[in-house]
Amino acid sequence: MITLFKLMSLSPLWLLHAKGWVLGWLAFVFSGVYRRRFINHARLAGLSMSSWLAAVGESGKLVMELPRLWLGRPVPVFWDGAEHVEVALAQGRGIVFLTPHLGCFEITAQAYAQRYGVTGKPMTVLFRPPRQSWLRTVVEASRQRPGLLTAPTTLSGVKQMIKALKHGESVGLLPDQVPPQGLGVMAPFFGQEAYTMTLSVRLVQQTGASVLLAWGERLSWGRGFCVHVQALKDELPAPLPEAVSAINRAMESLVMQCPQQYLWGYARYKQPRASL
Known part of the structure; x- marks a missing residue:
């Protein structure tokens, strides 16, 4: 399977x-x-077939x-809203990037690492290794790149992200x-x-980090990706449940900007698995 992945990696983006x-x-059929x-x-989002079919x-x-x-x-990467990143980095409070399952969420961290991480402000992302050993090797190798760090989905990983934010660095979450x-x-x-993580809110409340919304638009005909960055319109309210709801509303607003690229098949409303 690793050999197949390597062969596929040589293909042009339009063909893939x-x-x-x-x-x-x-899969749909x-x-x-x-x-x-x-x-x-x-349908829960109120979309007609013409809006979600793509x-x-x-x-x-x-x-x-x-x-x-x-x-x-x-791959080619374009930016829309990079000024928000630069302003937030200049403030030195750290940045919590929030990205829904919209477009190519893999490219957002890579693009940040290439543009900002290599200059001394790396991004740390949560990483839960795949169960398949061959895939785990591939994914771990892909995440080891300049300006991009990984944190395990454990208490030590959370501490690592808090430390990064306090040093004025960035973290990325879905x-x-x-x-x-x-x-x-x-x-x-x-x-x-929907059962929704509280980690994003806790990171902001404990560190005073800035919050930016980001997603990677998949451009047509294999032309690459455009990373869109927006600032959170309002500060998060202090009570935890209200803050989590505010983040969900922010994710909804991003999704509705391009519902044709949201992962509607993701089991968003499933029961959570037991903690390890």
């Missing part, structure tokens, strides 16, 4: 995306569970582009990812209660 589009539709979850989640193929592109991003040559039991609270997400 074309194959991924087919893969996305095959032949998996009833996935298809129903995909459609139900899109996301079927985009979900497959997400999978097929990974070998190139992990093992291949760098706040719409379902955390283990005991590490989240129920909060509305597109009108339905």
Whole structure:
């Protein structure tokens, strides 16, 4: 499998995306569970079919582009809102980047590391190793790059992220990812209660870090990606449940900017797994 990944990493991005589009539709057609979850989640957001249909193929592109991003040559990356990053870095309070399952969330950390991390302000991201040993080797190798650090999904990893923020560095989180039991609270997400992580809020409250919203738009015809960065409109409220709900609303606003690239098939409303 590693050999296959290396061969795929040599392919042009447009070809991987074309194959991924087919893969996305095959999964949608032949998996009833996935298809129903995909459609139900899109409907919760109030979307018509014309608004979410393209996301079927985009979900497959997400999978097929990974070998190139992990093992291949760098891909073209454009920025929209880089000034928000520069202002936040100049303040020296650290940055918590919040990225939903929108577009290519792998590219946001890589793009930051390449542009800002190598100059002395690295980004630390949470990393839970895959269960498959061969995939674990590939992913771990891909995350070992200049300006990009990883933290385990344990208490020591959280301490590592707090330390990074206090040093004026950045951390990256996917706040719409379902955390283990005991590490989240129920909060509305597109009108339905979803178990939502509290880590992002706790990091901000304990360190006074800035909060930026970011996502990587997948450009058509394999032209690369555009990293969009926005500032959080309002400061997070002090009570934890209200702050978590505010982050969910911020993620909703990002998703609705480009629902065609959201991972609607992700099991957002599943029951959390037991803590390790």
